Amino acid sequence: MAGEKKQGLQLLDFWVSPFGQRCRIALDEKGLSYEYLEQDLANKSELLLRANPVHKKIPVLLHAGRPVCESLIIVQYLDEAFPATPALLPAGDPYARAQARFWADYVDKKLYDCGTRLWKLKGDGHAQARTEMVEILRTLEGALGEGRFFGGEAFGFVDVALVPFTSWFLTYERFGDLSVEKECPKLAAWAKRCAERPSVAKNLYPPEKVYEFICGLKKRFGIE
Amino acid sequence: MSGSAVKVIGFFDSPFSHRAEAALCLKGVPYELIQEKDLRNKSELLLQHNPVHKKVPVLLHGDRRAVCESLVIVEYVDEAFQGPPLLPADPADRAAARFWARFIDDKVTVNPVRLTSQVSSGSFEVVNRDRSNGVHVPGRRQCSKAFWLAMWTEGEVQRGFVKEIKENLKLLEGQVKGKRFFGGDAVGYLDVAASAFAHWLPVCEEVAGVSLVTAEEYPDLCRWAKEYTSHDAVKRCLPDREELLARFSARKDSFVAMARSMAPAPEK
Numbered sequence: 284m285a286g287e288k289k290q291g292l293q294l295l296d297f298w299v300s301p302f303g304q305r306c307r308i309a310l311d312e313k314g315l316s317y318e319y320l321e322q323d324l325a326n327k328s329e330l331l332l333r334a335n336p337v338h339k340k341i342p343v344l345l346h347a348g349r350p351v352c353e354s355l356i357i358v359q360y361l362d363e364a365f366p367a368t369p370a371l372l373p374a375g376d377p378y379a380r381a382q383a384r385f386w387a388d389y390v391d392k393k394l395y396d397c398g399t400r401l402w403k404l405k406g407d408g409h410a411q412a413r414t415e416m417v418e419i420l421r422t423l424e425g426a427l428g429e430g431r432f433f434g435g436e437a438f439g440f441v442d443v444a445l446v447p448f449t450s451w452f453l454t455y456e457r458f459g460d461l462s463v464e465k466e467c468p469k470l471a472a473w474a475k476r477c478a479e480r481p482s483v484a485k486n487l488y489p490p491e492k493v494y495e496f497i498c499g500l501k502k503r504f505g506i507e
Numbered sequence: 508m509s510g511s512a513v514k515v516i517g518f519f520d521s522p523f524s525h526r527a528e529a530a531l532c533l534k535g536v537p538y539e540l541i542q543e544k545d546l547r548n549k550s551e552l553l554l555q556h557n558p559v560h561k562k563v564p565v566l567l568h569g570d571r572r573a574v575c576e577s578l579v580i581v582e583y584v585d586e587a588f589q590g591p592p593l594l595p596a597d598p599a600d601r602a603a604a605r606f607w608a609r610f611i612d613d614k615v616t617v618n619p620v621r622l623t624s625q626v627s628s629g630s631f632e633v634v635n636r637d638r639s640n641g642v643h644v645p646g647r648r649q650c651s652k653a654f655w656l657a658m659w660t661e662g663e664v665q666r667g668f669v670k671e672i673k674e675n676l677k678l679l680e681g682q683v684k685g686k687r688f689f690g691g692d693a694v695g696y697l698d699v700a701a702s703a704f705a706h707w708l709p710v711c712e713e714v715a716g717v718s719l720v721t722a723e724e725y726p727d728l729c730r731w732a733k734e735y736t737s738h739d740a741v742k743r744c745l746p747d748r749e750e751l752l753a754r755f756s757a758r759k760d761s762f763v764a765m766a767r768s769m770a771p772a773p774e775k
Contacts, residue, residue, distance in 0.1 A: 363598035377586035384579045
């Protein structure tokens with residue numbers, strides 16, 4: 284039994300993590316079966332600490348026992364290790380691939396940190412976070428352009444990078460007193476389009492649940 | 508497309524700018540270098556081609572292609588041009604190279620140029636590392652600032668940052684142990700990503716009067732640094748050391764003042 288597991292794919296993850304969800308969505312888009320292993324981040328397992336000794340974070344993909352860390356690196360790895368599955372980075376077009384990497388990197392650099400400041404901070408810090416959040420969302424909407432998805436007609440790398448955060452839009456809206464629909468209607472429409480995909484519907488949690496999770500964190504850390 | 512003219516918008520002081528040039532030099536791709544003169548007064552060309560981040564380097568390939576972000580550029584160069592591969596062939600090795608490049612940028616990067624403009628624009632923030640369980644630690648990218656702070660602060664504050672940097676550098680060094688380059692026998696993606704440690708770090712140490720990376724403590728990293736900076740293709744696009752030293756020395760006071768304003772207040 285143990286030998287069988289080692290040949291396959293395992294994902295060390297945490298339910299609400301948008302970074303973990305990127306990997307779950309990518310695996311499903313590629314039709315790859317894997318074993319999901321929910322991690323207790325308050326009490327990290329030996330497996331997690333051995334698999335990601337540098338950062339001790341999820342998600343980690345284990346492929347035949349060998350770990351791959353960092354969500355976007357995992358998604359690229361899946362493209363490269365399983366070339367017969369539907370590609371998430373546009374195949375054979377270096378410029379399109381560079382654009383995809385650029386925008387996925389933009390999501391990584393900007394969105395999560397800004398969102399965190401939005402629910403954690405008050406006063407000037409909060410106001411600045413709100414302004415930034417609107418700018419980030421508008422910039423992303425600009426990158427989307429007139430396409431159905433960020434890569435054009437096909438759901439791809441940037442869509443995978445961003446879509447888990449659509450469950451966080453409600454949280455950003457409530458803490459930021461903003462409306463994604465009003466500020467970025469095309470982005471809101473893109474989010475709805477993505478939600479129709481089985482891989483996305485299956486792996487994202489309802490926005491209310493994410494909001495509840497954040498409210499719980501705020502209470503726990505005494506941020507009112 | 509690969510026959511079209513290639514240009515790099517760069518900046519003399521920037522190790523990120525060097526990454527773009529190094530990739531092109533290693534592939535043997537001729538290019539025109541357009542140097543920004545003053546990043547506090549950016550050119551129209553730069554702002555036009557990198558409206559999102561407004562940063563160097565930018566690679567221009569032909570009339571219609573602008574590629575931004577140094578590591579994205581390196582991968583683009585690897586894929587768009589013939590020549591020796593920069594990333595390894597095996598997917599797991601590629602993932603590892605990308606992981607360590609990201610580690611460098613998140614945990615240990617030294618770039619006074621980028622930091623200066625972040626601080627003056629108010630977008631820099633030293634976030635106390637909140638290891639709260641169940642929460643992705645925000646400000647993770649800010650960890651790289653520790654390197655900068657380790658260089659230009661003093662006393663107890665400096666000791667804390669130095670400890671963190673030294674741990675991270677040891678981890679990085681582990682990746683080049685027993686190898687000529689991070690890429691193995693040939694210079695590759697991760698060597699280019701780590702280039703700031705080979706050429707910029709010793710200059711910063713000299714200006715700051717600190718010694719973070721000694722041959723005794725980091726024999727493999729120091730050996731690698733010599734190999735990298737003396738490599739034929741790489742040498743061509745490294746900024747002249749003496750000039751770099753002069754430029755950083757001239758700005759030492761501003762670096763120190765900035766680090767003081769950036770360092771968190773001591774615990775009560």
